[in-house]
Amino acid sequence: MSDHRQGHVILGVNVLVLGYLPAAWQSDRLRKDSFVDPAYWENIGAVAERGTLDALFLADAPLLGDPAYDANAGRLEPTVNWSHVAATTERIGLIATASSTLNDPFDLAQRLLSLDHVSGGRAGWNIVTTRNSPAAQNFGLPDIPERDDRYDRAAEFVDVVLGLWDSAATRDVVRHHGRFFDLEGRLDVPPSRQGRPVLIQAGGSAKGRALAGRRAEGVFAAELTKEGAIEHYREVKRHAADAGRSPESVKILPGLLTSIGSTEEEARRRSDDLHDRGPAAYSVQWLSQAIGYDASQLDLDEKFPKEVLTAAVDPRTAAGSIGFRQSIVAQIRRTNPTVREYLRQTRYTGSGHSGFAGTPEQLVDHIEDWYRSGAVDGFNLQPDVLVDGLEVIADEVVPLLRKRGLFRHEYATDTLRGHFQAASN
């Protein structure tokens, strides 16, 4: 893709509660209950809106996270959390993650369309199938179902939810007798200002990408390298075209961990300080759960063993996320580091999600490069510490993007779907 891309990038923020890095809670601007404090969330909404950002994302894997690799073990349920922020904001999109494996389609259709009403048409649903066994056990399942079954269920789940949302307008009875769901009924919530919530998909395996192309309007991707991002971008857009949709109707938004400073050295110091104040084994534990292999057994001063990188991944049974694993293995193959070097470099380049440590100007260069290369339609930014990292994005990064004609100066739309459609074409 070239410099001739019109329009502007899409900027979401994956809030991850207090920040992407585990030591975020130690910020002197936070209290120990900030993550459940409505005033904290009101401030996040206000800062995001000040920066005319597109949307706030909130992850959710319905379980108490493992602090060994989950930077935010506890959180509020996303639709409830966003209902409060909807009342104190006017334009920012509010995207709630909800699992198609651990929910019921009627309940979720009702809850998400209700959020769309109370937010005035700014709701989105980040569709995940959930990979965590403990989350499954919270719902009485012995284990998380195999990936293929999860995605078959997700595909049917999304179709039932869309059918229920359509029934809100047509008043027709939804009659669905499928492999996973059997129902006859109509939704009790009318269409919202934007009709229905925006659909986002997260999960980078082949089935995840196919679901995204068929139904999603946004993809929360995990891509460490620009080459991997371009390939993901093209594959999802191809699936959209195969489904008779415009490739422009689905926007690809990889996550990007951001540590920003007034100089690159200051940014790296900030990142090092946060990593050093986090759990010592965090990077190894995160890597292990992302690639489905216990990296703590590896010799830190040796290269990654071939069998770790070439292990055949059976999409039906592979633990973790194939999307994250592919992205990490591609990065390791590209730089061929020792385990220690990989863990060190990923402080600044990200592990699973790509990362950035530098100045606002350098971040805008990075955003423009990936955007103009046809690797992204925007990013889901993930500040290392949200409460101050988001302010730098709103007050220093956004003005630079505007100067380059890469971002809106003010909101021209007031629904989430409107924001997405007003962006790049």
Ligand SMILES: Cc1cc2nc3c(=O)[nH]c(=O)nc-3n(C[C@H](O)[C@H](O)[C@H](O)COP(=O)(O)O)c2cc1C
């Ligand atoms: C960028 C990204 C974000 C994700 N966020 C969540 C989440 O918030 N909650 C969750 O249960 N799963 C989340 N997942 C994992 C999904 O549940 C995914 O369906 C599952 O891990 C299978 O992923 P795969 O298609 O990459 O193999 C995420 C995955 C990716 C790639």
